[in-house]
Amino acid sequence: MLANTLVYGFVNSVILVLVALGFNLTFGISGVANFAYGAVYILGALLCWTFFNSVGLPYVLAIMLAVIITAIAGALMYRFVLLRIRGMVLSEVIATFGIGLALLELFKYLGFIGFEYSLPVFIDTSIDIGQVVIDMQRIFIVIIGIVMAGFLWFFTHHTRTGLRFRGIAQDERTALSLGINTDRVAMLSVSFGAAYAAIAAIVILPLGTINVEQGYSVLINALAVCIVGGLGSTGGVVLASFLIGYGQTFTVTYLESHWVMLVPLIAILAILVVKPSGLYGEQKELEERI
Amino acid sequence: MSPSPLLRIFGLSKNFGGVQAINDLSMELVEGELLGLIGPNGSGKTTAVNLITGFVKPTEGEITFRDRDITGWAPYKIVRLGIARTFQMVKPFYQLPAYKNMIIPLYSPRVKQMTGGKYGDRDAKALDLLEEVGFERDAFVAYKAASALPQGYLKRLELAKAIALNPDLMILDELFSGLSLAEVASIVPIIEKLRQEGKTIIMIEHRLKELFRIADRIVVLNFGEKIAEGTSDEVMESDAVKKAYLGAEA
Amino acid sequence: MKRRRERIDRGIKARSGDLFALCSWREMLYLSTPRLLPIIGLLVLSFALSVYWQRVLLSVSVFALLAISWDILAQTGMISLGQALFFGTGAYLAGIMNHYWGWPPVVTIPLATFFGGLLCTGFLVPVLRLRGIYFSMVTLIIPLMLVRIIEATRIFGGTEGISGLAPLPSRWMELYLVIAALLATLFGFRRLMSSDFGLVLKGINDNDRSVMNAGINIYWFKTQSLFIASSVGAFAGAFMTHIYLFVGMPVFALDYSILPIAAAVVGGIGTFAGSVLGAFILVPLSEILRGLGGLRIVFYGVFLVLFTVAIPEGIFHYIQRKYHQVERWVEVEK
Ligand SMILES: Nc1ncnc2c1ncn2[C@@H]1O[C@H](COP(=O)(O)OP(=O)(O)O)[C@@H](O)[C@H]1O
Numbered sequence: 008m009l010a011n012t013l014v015y016g017f018v019n020s021v022i023l024v025l026v027a028l029g030f031n032l033t034f035g036i037s038g039v040a041n042f043a044y045g046a047v048y049i050l051g052a053l054l055c056w057t058f059f060n061s062v063g064l065p066y067v068l069a070i071m072l073a074v075i076i077t078a079i080a081g082a083l084m085y086r087f088v089l090l091r092i093r094g095m096v097l098s099e100v101i102a103t104f105g106i107g108l109a110l111l112e113l114f115k116y117l118g119f120i121g122f123e124y125s126l127p128v129f130i131d132t133s134i135d136i137g138q139v140v141i142d143m144q145r146i147f148i149v150i151i152g153i154v155m156a157g158f159l160w161f162f163t164h165h166t167r168t169g170l171r172f173r174g175i176a177q178d179e180r181t182a183l184s185l186g187i188n189t190d191r192v193a194m195l196s197v198s199f200g201a202a203y204a205a206i207a208a209i210v211i212l213p214l215g216t217i218n219v220e221q222g223y224s225v226l227i228n229a230l231a232v233c234i235v236g237g238l239g240s241t242g243g244v245v246l247a248s249f250l251i252g253y254g255q256t257f258t259v260t261y262l263e264s265h266w267v268m269l270v271p272l273i274a275i276l277a278i279l280v281v282k283p284s285g286l287y288g289e290q291k292e293l294e295e296r297i
Numbered sequence: 298m299s300p301s302p303l304l305r306i307f308g309l310s311k312n313f314g315g316v317q318a319i320n321d322l323s324m325e326l327v328e329g330e331l332l333g334l335i336g337p338n339g340s341g342k343t344t345a346v347n348l349i350t351g352f353v354k355p356t357e358g359e360i361t362f363r364d365r366d367i368t369g370w371a372p373y374k375i376v377r378l379g380i381a382r383t384f385q386m387v388k389p390f391y392q393l394p395a396y397k398n399m400i401i402p403l404y405s406p407r408v409k410q411m412t413g414g415k416y417g418d419r420d421a422k423a424l425d426l427l428e429e430v431g432f433e434r435d436a437f438v439a440y441k442a443a444s445a446l447p448q449g450y451l452k453r454l455e456l457a458k459a460i461a462l463n464p465d466l467m468i469l470d471e472l473f474s475g476l477s478l479a480e481v482a483s484i485v486p487i488i489e490k491l492r493q494e495g496k497t498i499i500m501i502e503h504r505l506k507e508l509f510r511i512a513d514r515i516v517v518l519n520f521g522e523k524i525a526e527g528t529s530d531e532v533m534e535s536d537a538v539k540k541a542y543l544g545a546e547a
Numbered sequence: 548m549k550r551r552r553e554r555i556d557r558g559i560k561a562r563s564g565d566l567f568a569l570c571s572w573r574e575m576l577y578l579s580t581p582r583l584l585p586i587i588g589l590l591v592l593s594f595a596l597s598v599y600w601q602r603v604l605l606s607v608s609v610f611a612l613l614a615i616s617w618d619i620l621a622q623t624g625m626i627s628l629g630q631a632l633f634f635g636t637g638a639y640l641a642g643i644m645n646h647y648w649g650w651p652p653v654v655t656i657p658l659a660t661f662f663g664g665l666l667c668t669g670f671l672v673p674v675l676r677l678r679g680i681y682f683s684m685v686t687l688i689i690p691l692m693l694v695r696i697i698e699a700t701r702i703f704g705g706t707e708g709i710s711g712l713a714p715l716p717s718r719w720m721e722l723y724l725v726i727a728a729l730l731a732t733l734f735g736f737r738r739l740m741s742s743d744f745g746l747v748l749k750g751i752n753d754n755d756r757s758v759m760n761a762g763i764n765i766y767w768f769k770t771q772s773l774f775i776a777s778s779v780g781a782f783a784g785a786f787m788t789h790i791y792l793f794v795g796m797p798v799f800a801l802d803y804s805i806l807p808i809a810a811a812v813v814g815g816i817g818t819f820a821g822s823v824l825g826a827f828i829l830v831p832l833s834e835i836l837r838g839l840g841g842l843r844i845v846f847y848g849v850f851l852v853l854f855t856v857a858i859p860e861g862i863f864h865y866i867q868r869k870y871h872q873v874e875r876w877v878e879v880e881k
């Protein structure tokens with residue numbers, strides 16, 4: 008029983024990491040809080056579903072296409088909407104929120120709800136770890152979660168574009184004066200965030216169906232993790248995901264499954280009281296702009 | 298026994314993720330003094346001001362004002378004790394007329410304290426204060442939108458905002474930079490008048506000539522450390538200062 | 548040959564700028580028309596409309612209140628994505644007081660307004676010290692979470708909600724209560740924001756360092772603004788509870804968050820009158836588009852994006868400009 012909880016709690020935590028990484032990535036680099044994140048997540052999944060089921064492409068190809076197109080959609084969103092209102096937080100928040108809402112409600116209206124909208128698992132087997140039986144898809148989730156977090160670290164520390172990312176994350180004006188095209192980098196960051204959302208969706212959603220409502224839950228979870236961990240901090244995302252992830256799994260196992268939603272809420276309220284900027288956050292409003 | 302200092306800074310350090318902006322800075326300031334704080338760009342002058350006024354929390358060290366430890370206090374509490382500052386980068390509310398810009402400092406609890414619980418007519422007070430710093434009343438300059446004012450007036454506005462708080466200690470961060478000689482010459486008397494009223498002042502300046510004429514004492518910073526202290530002549534004679542200003546080979 | 552558009556204040560605007568406006572009827576009319584228009588308009592509408600459209604007017608007013616409440620927060624630099632939090636808190640408080648303790652609406656509405664404001668402010672105060680974006684994030688997710696929690700824990704009637712609540716004495720009472728509240732909030736807030744207190748609030752949004760540097764505790768002022776705004780939202784919720792005679796999970800629905808923002812953005816941020824105007828456009832529109840179901844929210848979303856990107860000043864500013872200024876094309880020498 009305990010072994011089971013530990014293993015499934017681990018998987019659940021990695022799911023949260025996956026879900027929150029993209030949002031956090033975009034924010035950490037360009038300072039854009041993408042409230043359309045949940046919609047982008049669902050968009051990725053639906054694209055994949057369409058390429059696989061309606062167009063009939065091989066699954067691998069469908070996945071790649073879906074991820075690429077979602078990334079392009081993110082870039083377009085930056086180019087045609089965010090670029091014009093860059094730096095005005097009010098407009099950024101409202102515009103991304105509006106886009107997300109419009110997309111999700113449009114999907115709902117178009118009727119993407121139902122059992123048939125589900126993605127196939129990658130390999131349909133399960134394996135035993137000790138006494139715990141776990142299906143292959145969950146193993147994939149863990150592997151891909153680790154790979155994506157690792158890739159993010161590698162990318163931002165060892166590639167040219169990645170270093171530019173960190174450059175503008177630290178000080179956009181200085182980066183600009185060093186010849187970094189900050190608009191291009193910000194666009195890439197939104198696009199990267201979108202790609203991360205699509206990958207997360209395609210790995211995670213085979214566990215259930217593609218439900219448009221999940222767009223909202225994903226956004227809630229991503230925001231909760233980022234608030235608890237501290238916006239813009241990858242370490243914080245991981246730590247917060249494990250706290251909330253294990254918290255939820257233990258709640259389901261030992262308390263009542265209804266109370267799962269209480270876990271992130273309590274985590275948020277607790278962190279707001281104890282350390283409002285999050286576990287690893289240093290987002291004090293005043294000091295950073297002096 | 299010498300009078301206890303108005304402001305005392307002891308062992309102050311500030312580290313911005315690797316950049317040592319201020320390193321083990323100690324100094325004292327007696328009441329009524331005008332201290333000039335100089336140093337090359339990036340030597341930590343503004344950071345020192347931010348530390349004193351609470352906008353930045355020190356990594357180490359202690360600041361006392363009138364023998365009260367104010368280290369780590371919130372900026373608004375420090376202002377209420379009687380320390381006011383100007384910002385190097387002026388950022389007024391551009392859409393508002395100049396005198397409306399004065400409303401916010403005049404709304405301060407500090408002003409209420411000083412006037413015995415009454416704020417009075419803020420608009421009239423604002424116009425008076427602005428006239429004091431050289432907004433010609435006849436020309437209605439105070440009624441112009443801040444966005445329409447030249448830099449010289451914006452700096453005066455910044456100064457008037459600090460004066461409005463009726464502070465005991467004023468810290469003026471590069472008040473003269475970006476101004477013409479004539480503009481500087483017209484502001485100097487205002488500062489001299491403040492001194493006569495008994496205000497203690499710290500001035501950060503790059504215009505050494507003007508500063509040396511009015512300062513009692515100079516402190517020189519370089520790379521966050523105090524490299525010299527004394528009267529203007531003593532300071533200019535110091536080798537360390539020559540080196541810092543003229544480069545290593547001097 | 549190039550042209551540019553020149554805008555000049557109307558003569559009458561200049562003439563009615565000071566006390567001498569009292570010398571002439573025209574000038575007095577010029578000044579009072581924009582102020583009387585909403586008052587008279589609302590009163591006339593309340594008589595002229597059919598019962599169905601009176602209901603719509605009710606919900607226009609409620610959304611206008613929420614939009615005004617959003618606007619004052621936005622002007623203080625707090626971007627709320629969850630007006631539903633204020634609305635829902637007020638609604639549940641009123642419902643609980645009425646259902647469990649049997650208190651009449653005369654008592655529940657004021658109490659829910661006050662304590663709803665207090666509760667929401669308490670929730671959000673820790674966030675005020677952080678960057679603005681945290682405020683948006685927290686306000687967005689808390690109502691969405693509260694819904695799930697009510698659903699899961701089955702408190703306060705769970706998914707069923709609480710029904711059979713006490714109504715207000717009469718239909719007219721309902722209508723005039725909310726109209727009075729709307730007008731009071733509209734004019735009161737406009738007054739407030741043009742006072743010195745309002746100047747401080749706007750100053751915080753513009754340049755908080757400078758306000759802090761005046762010895763003003765910006766967090767205390769933000770807290771006050773938050774309390775004022777959330778009380779207005781809570782009032783709207785408490786009022787609606789006694790109209791629907793029901794309170795349940797839908798009070799935390801996204802509609803109550805998104806429509807007020809859309810109204811404020813479409814009408815024009817920073818004037819309150821814009822928010823009211825926006826509500827008067829969007830709410831009836833959404834009544835007409837009722838048949839479209841979920842597609843309505845898609846429209847709001849699209850409106851939001853279009854207006855923020857293309858017409859960020861909103862409709863009200865445009866009208867205001869036309870009212871006060873004449874425009875003409877003048878030729879500019881090359
Ligand atoms: N908020 C901050 N974050 C990071 N580094 C800072 C910050 N403020 C100042 N610094 C650094 O501290 C050093 C001193 O800056 P400053 O005090 O502004 O110098 P000065 O006013 O003497 O020109 C500089 O290297 C500057 O880059």
Ligand SMILES: [Mg+2]
Nearest residue numbers: 342343344385
């Ligand atoms: Mg400086």
